[in-house]
Amino acid sequence: MEAVTAAWERYAAGRTPRRDVNAAGATTWVNWTQYPDHGPDESLLGPVCGRRVLELGCGTGCNLAHLAMLGAQCVGIDVAPSQRAKAEARWGTVPGLTFQTAEATEFLTDRPDNFDVVLSIFGPAWFTDPATLLPLVRQALSAGGVFAFSHRPPSADPRPRQPLREARTVSRWDYSPHEWAALLESARFTHVTAGIIDPPDSEGEGTLVVRAET
Incomplete structure (x- = not known):
């Protein structure tokens, strides 16, 4: 775990602050x-106003701050301690918004029905074994809750793809929209939609976006 935290700290140190x-x-x-x-x-x-929202891998909190501004009660977690410091420095005065340093699966354990919305943007939904993460997310969501996440799609390389790839000490689960839909349905999520959003120009890579409900 220390190696994973250190890897994310290195990543955070190289990130440019959002505009x-x-x-x-x-x-x-x-x-x-x-x-x-x-x-x-x-x-x-x-609708997010009045709803309890959790972001897994919130980084510096910019996405979550927007939801708090819309009236949501928000908690953001990130495994990198420096990200919490940056988030609190920028957004610490926003009502209904708190940040914690925590690993996603550890945080979600023993939190049934705590949230109405869970989101992950290029975060733990991509970097955590779904066999472990998805049941914990579903447990943490109230009835009718929403789980949404995004990450880069699997490579278009025609060579056989390994679902689990290693990037230094961080593992990544690269699944297609169809595979994610099957995994979520197996974890008892409903109304699953999964697809790839085209990039803004023909030269770029798309983004995989998934949404499901409890």
Whole structure:
């Protein structure tokens, strides 16, 4: 676990802070893809005002801060301690928004019905064994809750793909939309939608976005 935390700390140290304002002039927004000002907005989650929201792998808290501004009661967790410090420095005065340093599966254990929405944007949904993570997410969600996440799609390389890939000390579960749908349905999620959003130009890579309900 220490090696994984150290890896994410190295990653966090190299990240550029999010812009203060996006192309629409907004100071907070949700960005599901790896491209600025591209892809769906918070409507993917349904109404969030008054709902209990958890973000797994919240980073510096920019996506979650937007949901808190819309009236959600938000908790963000990240395994890298420096990310919590950055999130609190930027968003610590926003009502209804708190951050914790925690590993996703450890945090979710023994938290039944604690949240109405769980999201993960290029976060633990991509880097945690779904056999372990999905039952814990479902347990943590209230009836009718929403689980949504995004990450890069599997490689288009025609060579046989290994579902589990190693990037230094961090494992990644690269599944197709069809595979994710099957995994979520096996974990007793319903109304599953999974697809790949095209990039903003023909040269880029798409983004896999998944949504399911309890």
